[in-house]
Amino acid sequence: MTQQRTWFITGVNSGFGRLMTEQLLARGDRVAGTVRKLETMADLKQQYGDRLWLAQLDMTQTQQIQKVVGAAFDELGKIDAIVSNAGYGLFGAAEELSDEQVVHQLATNLLGPIMLVRAALPHLRAQGGGRIIGLSTFGGQATLPGGSLYHASKWGLEGFLESIGQELAAFQIGVTIIEPGSARTNFRHGGAQLGQPLDAYQGTPAAMVHAMLKDTSRLPLGDPTKMSSIIIDSVEQTPAPRRIVLGSDSWGIIRKALTERLAAVEAQQELAASTDIVPGA
Structure with missing residues (x-):
């Protein structure tokens, strides 16, 4: 029988956060969930009562995260897993985005999760360990035109999580990065924002993202319920997997990006070595 756990999950009102919360509560776990609007969770709160602890939280407000x-x-005691899930996608060519959009994207997707983890670390160390799970995307290892700021936030998040994974192993704190592909959540409708299109980019690769997000006939391949189950089950693995790729599209895109990157590095071996200081030369 699976051990009962307590989870802290940001953004539990929709997408993976909602699905994970539903699955966890159904199996008997406790969830501390954050949302921007508490009323969006009224149904689950009524059904599960004290096993669903809720707090209003804006991930761009760092002092609020700490509190x-x-x-x-303080109220729940030990929390076994911290899941950084809240976030959204900002798309469009870099110069199509406003300064406010750029700042908000990085504050929500990068700085917010960093502050979340930093706030949780003293508690996780004090209790003798735990898990940190960060929701990224294939866009944390590969890029597409029209996604520069979204990619910047996810590449930054993955770098942060990979580094702290090495820092925290001595404290029995495992860190896992989740890299889903397309999934049938509300991401394209409620979880994505667009910049203001510029005529100069019409017909260029960067303009494709506008058409793609507006095309409702293209159904994502990924089953978010299956993906959520795998994310939950990852806490049973020891040691914690550093990355979990979900979806055949994500696997293919990441594999292509890493293969091309490795080939480029291999081709520069002689050039790289030529810049070394040769003793006695």
């Missing part, structure tokens, strides 16, 4: 995380640990 909410502290309150969750």
